[in-house]
Amino acid sequence: QVQLVESGGGLVQAGGSLRLSCAASGRTFSRYTMGWFRQAPGKEREFVAAIRWSTSSTYYADSVKGRFTMSRDNAKNTVYLQMNSLKPEDTAVYYCAADLYDISEYSRSTKYDYWGQGTQVTVSS
Numbered sequence: 001q002v003q004l005v006e007s008g009g010g011l012v013q014a015g016g017s018l019r020l021s022c023a024a025s026g027r028t029f030s031r032y033t034m035g036w037f038r039q040a041p042g043k044e045r046e047f048v049a050a051i052r053w054s055t056s057s058t059y060y061a062d063s064v065k066g067r068f069t070m071s072r073d074n075a076k077n078t079v080y081l082q083m084n085s086l087k088p089e090d091t092a093v094y095y096c097a098a099d100l101y102d103i104s105e106y107s108r109s110t111k112y113d114y115w116g117q118g119t120q121v122t123v124s125s
Helices: none
Strands: 002-006 011-015 018-025 034-039 045-054 057-060 068-073 078-083 090-099 119-124
Touching: 011 090, 018 034, 018 090, 018 119, 034 068, 034 078, 045 068, 045 078, 057 068
Parallel strands: 011 119
Antiparallel strands: 002 018, 018 078, 034 045, 034 090, 045 057, 068 078, 090 119
C-alpha cells in the first residue's frame, strides 16, 4: 500500500558527497518510522539511519555517524540521506524503508514493512 522510490545514487570519488531521496506515496499516516539501509556485495543488509516520528529523533549506525545526516520533509512525504565524506566502504545499494508505526527497533530490517527498489552508490578510491 506504500510505494517508496529512491533516487540520487551514483558514482563519486572518495571524500565526495551525495544526497539520496526517498519519496513515499500511496497512503497517508501520522505515526511512522523511516529508515535507510544498505547492502554491499556479499554482505547482509545493514542499518544506516532512521527517523522515529514520536520524538523526531534520528539514529545512525556507528559507521556513518558524523558523515551522514537523515532528514524528513513531511509535507512532501520524502526523506533524505545526506552523505558526506564518502568512503569506498560506503559502496552499496541503498534502500529506503518504512513502517506505519513508530517502532523502537528501528535498526532491524525485519521490522519494516515497505521497501524501495534501492539505488546504487559507488565510491571510488
